[in-house]
Amino acid sequence: MIDELTPLHPNHRILMIVQGAIVGLPLLIGGIVLEITGKLPTGLAIVPAAIVALWLMGFAPLRRYRHKGYRLAQDRLRVVKGWLFHSDTVVPFGRVQHIDVLRSPLQRPFDLATLVLHTAGTHNSSVQLPGLLYDDAQAMRETIRAFITRETTGVLDDFTPEDLPGA
Amino acid sequence: MGTAPFKEAPRRTELLGLVPHIAKTLRQAIIGLVAVAFGAGQVGGKAWLVIIVGVVAVSITLAASFVRWWRTIYRVGADDIRLETGLLSREARSVPYERIQDVSISEPLLARLLGLATVTFETGAGGKDEMTLAYVTKAEGERLRNVVRRQNATPSAQPAEHGAPLPEGGTLVDMPVEEPPRVLFAMDLRRLLTFGMFEFSLVLLAVIGAALQQLDFLLPFDIWDVDFWDRQLELGGGALESLGFAAQIIAIVLAVVSLLLLGVVSGLVRTVLRDYGFVLERTSRGFRRQRGLLNRTDVVMPVHRVQAAVLGTGLVRRMFGWHGLTFVSLANDAKSASHDVAPFARRAEIDPVASEAHIHLPGPDVEWQRLSAKPWIDKFVVGALALGIAAIVISLYEPALFWLPLLLLPVVAFGQYLGWYRHGWAMEGGHVYVKKGLLAPTIIAAPARLLQSVEIAQSLLGRLRGYAALRFGLAGGNLAIEGLARSTAQIIRENVLDEIARVDFSRLNRAR
Numbered sequence: 001m002i003d004e005l006t007p008l009h010p011n012h013r014i015l016m017i018v019q020g021a022i023v024g025l026p027l028l029i030g031g032i033v034l035e036i037t038g039k040l041p042t043g044l045a046i047v048p049a050a051i052v053a054l055w056l057m058g059f060a061p062l063r064r065y066r067h068k069g070y071r072l073a074q075d076r077l078r079v080v081k082g083w084l085f086h087s088d089t090v091v092p093f094g095r096v097q098h099i100d101v102l103r104s105p106l107q108r109p110f111d112l113a114t115l116v117l118h119t120a121g122t123h124n125s126s127v128q129l130p131g132l133l134y135d136d137a138q139a140m141r142e143t144i145r146a147f148i149t150r151e152t153t154g155v156l157d158d159f160t161p162e163d164l165p166g167a
Numbered sequence: 168m169g170t171a172p173f174k175e176a177p178r179r180t181e182l183l184g185l186v187p188h189i190a191k192t193l194r195q196a197i198i199g200l201v202a203v204a205f206g207a208g209q210v211g212g213k214a215w216l217v218i219i220v221g222v223v224a225v226s227i228t229l230a231a232s233f234v235r236w237w238r239t240i241y242r243v244g245a246d247d248i249r250l251e252t253g254l255l256s257r258e259a260r261s262v263p264y265e266r267i268q269d270v271s272i273s274e275p276l277l278a279r280l281l282g283l284a285t286v287t288f289e290t291g292a293g294g295k296d297e298m299t300l301a302y303v304t305k306a307e308g309e310r311l312r313n314v315v316r317r318q319n320a321t322p323s324a325q326p327a328e329h330g331a332p333l334p335e336g337g338t339l340v341d342m343p344v345e346e347p348p349r350v351l352f353a354m355d356l357r358r359l360l361t362f363g364m365f366e367f368s369l370v371l372l373a374v375i376g377a378a379l380q381q382l383d384f385l386l387p388f389d390i391w392d393v394d395f396w397d398r399q400l401e402l403g404g405g406a407l408e409s410l411g412f413a414a415q416i417i418a419i420v421l422a423v424v425s426l427l428l429l430g431v432v433s434g435l436v437r438t439v440l441r442d443y444g445f446v447l448e449r450t451s452r453g454f455r456r457q458r459g460l461l462n463r464t465d466v467v468m469p470v471h472r473v474q475a476a477v478l479g480t481g482l483v484r485r486m487f488g489w490h491g492l493t494f495v496s497l498a499n500d501a502k503s504a505s506h507d508v509a510p511f512a513r514r515a516e517i518d519p520v521a522s523e524a525h526i527h528l529p530g531p532d533v534e535w536q537r538l539s540a541k542p543w544i545d546k547f548v549v550g551a552l553a554l555g556i557a558a559i560v561i562s563l564y565e566p567a568l569f570w571l572p573l574l575l576l577p578v579v580a581f582g583q584y585l586g587w588y589r590h591g592w593a594m595e596g597g598h599v600y601v602k603k604g605l606l607a608p609t610i611i612a613a614p615a616r617l618l619q620s621v622e623i624a625q626s627l628l629g630r631l632r633g634y635a636a637l638r639f640g641l642a643g644g645n646l647a648i649e650g651l652a653r654s655t656a657q658i659i660r661e662n663v664l665d666e667i668a669r670v671d672f673s674r675l676n677r678a679r
Binding site: 075076083084085086087088089090091092094095096097098099100101102103104105118119120121122123124125126127141145146148149151 | 246247255256257258259260261262263264265266290296298497618619620621622623624625626627630638639640641642643644645646647660664667668670671672673
């Protein structure tokens with residue numbers, strides 16, 4: 001299990017910084033304005049605003065990016081994410097029900113997409129892998145779809161119920 | 168677009184399908200418009216404003232419906248059916264033919280008048296995730312259904328174990344193998360009454376008590392009035408109060424006994440009403456369960472839909488060797504009530520029922536693996552901290568009562584201890600077994616090949632202290648092991664993934 005993880009595309013890091021900036025920048029501007037008006041003691045508005053903004057736009061996205069990764073193996077996809085709540089999920093292609101490729105308006109300028117694998121499980125019924133190049137996401141979908149077709153119709157033809165444990 | 172060869176050009180759904188869609192949104196809009204009109208009438212009747220608002224709202228609705236229709240494209244491919252939707256957020260869904268278990272066509276009233284239908288491709292993933300096309304012509308719906316059936320009926324896709332080829336246009340459901348129904352489990356009246364005795368519920372008592380207190384104004388007398396009982400018992404003025412201490416104790420004992428009796432009776436009645444004439448049969452279509460006295464239910468559950476078995480028991484009934492068996496079924500069955508298959512039985516009766524669903528329940532020789540106590544210790548520490556803070560806050564206002572929250576400490580500690588003590592796991596014969604519970608252990612037995620995904624989850628605390636949770640994707644239920652070392656979690660995951668890789672999902676649903 002010491003597989004090398006593939007990092008997400010660097011564009012995803014920029015996207016996460018942009019997402020952080022959507023909240024962080026107004027906060028920073030608000031802090032500066034409040035500081036200029038001078039109604040509060042010096043630094044009481046700008047310093048916390050700057051710290052939170054820096055965390056949202058720099059520290060948090062960079063760390064989150066570092067902890068994300070995936071590995072596409074022959075018959076399974078492994079998705080790793082999270083620092084505070086770390087999760088390491090494996091979905092065997094043999095259990096994939098259907099596959100989505102999502103592109104949000106923010107992802108489009110960065111040529112990114114999210115691959116979503118749906119399973120019948122109650123827990124992890126859809127496993128999301130963001131931060132893939134659109135073409136890569138589509139190629140992965142084709143790989144997984146081809147696996148499903150091959151696996152269902154070919155290799156396992158000699159499968160019988162007696163093969164099942166406990167049958 | 169993708170690299171797969173497409174059989175057909177991309178298509179849109181029927182433009183006419185906008186009519187039922189718009190009709191539906193207008194119906195909702197009209198209610199809003201009436202509200203606006205009413206509001207305008209109140210402030211001074213500017214009719215033109217209402218009309219403008221109405222026209223704008225309706226045009227936006229029409230435009231949105233049209234754009235949505237225009238941006239929805241489906242395509243029948245060589246290996247899958249694809250659906251692309253969305254104006255700003257594009258979503259492209261791919262459903263491989265192999266995963267489509269059935270194609271259902273429904274015709275709501277208005278659509279039917281226009282000759283249109285909704286097509287749903289059912290994969291067993293459960294309601295909201297299924298791919299739906301609304302609306303296409305009825306002929307197109309039939310054509311799509313036939314495309315899927317043809318794709319799935321090609322020789323290599325046939326269930327190998329049946330040998331005989333599927334009939335033209337045949338369905339994917341198991342070929343019926345005629346066999347007479349066999350009774351797997353039944354409860355006679357004696358068993359039912361024994362069961363009822365154990366269904367004694369203090370919770371129900373509390374509910375009755377609370378209801379009496381809340382609803383006593385509905386009663387024609389005041390049940391808390393001593394004089395009333397004096398009159399009823401014909402004791403005469405103030406007799407109960409004057410009877411003295413001993414009599415009061417007797418009265419309390421009588422009250423407790425009558426409450427207990429009420430608990431037993433209500434448990435018995437509830438059980439008899441629910442489980443009278445309980446019969447579980449194995450028919451050619453699957454498990455068939457009939458039960459109920461006034462409201463008799465008859466449920467059929469196909470064998471291949473059973474994902475796991477849950478072996479439960481209770482604090483008291485466990486000492487007498489009684490257990491209950493429930494099946495976990497695919498997610499979209501979950502709403503159709505419980506899957507009790509043997510609610511009150513001996514292990515010797517339960518094990519054959521589970522085997523019928525190809526699930527082996529753990530015997531006494533199974534080696535249960537203990538777990539690290541760290542997660543439970545951490546939970547206790549967090550709980551203790553919260554109680555400590557509460558004690559400090561209270562001491563600020565009522566210094567004499569600061570110890571009150573601390574009384575809960577032993578309860579929290581004992582709860583966490585039991586949580587750890589009861590938790591265990593085992594893996595044998597391709598099954599994952601998880602044991603948990605507070606007062607009595609519940610065992611979940613899931614064949615590893617029926618699991619859908621495996622996740623190793625670690626909180627920051629868990630990473631610092633070196634424990635992880637292993638969460639399995641189980642259709643229709645939850646299966647998780649807490650407090651594993653990360654390396655152990657990885658080994659279990661590899662074993663489970665190996666089992667999963669042996670059988671493809673589509674085969675799980677067609678085999679047997």
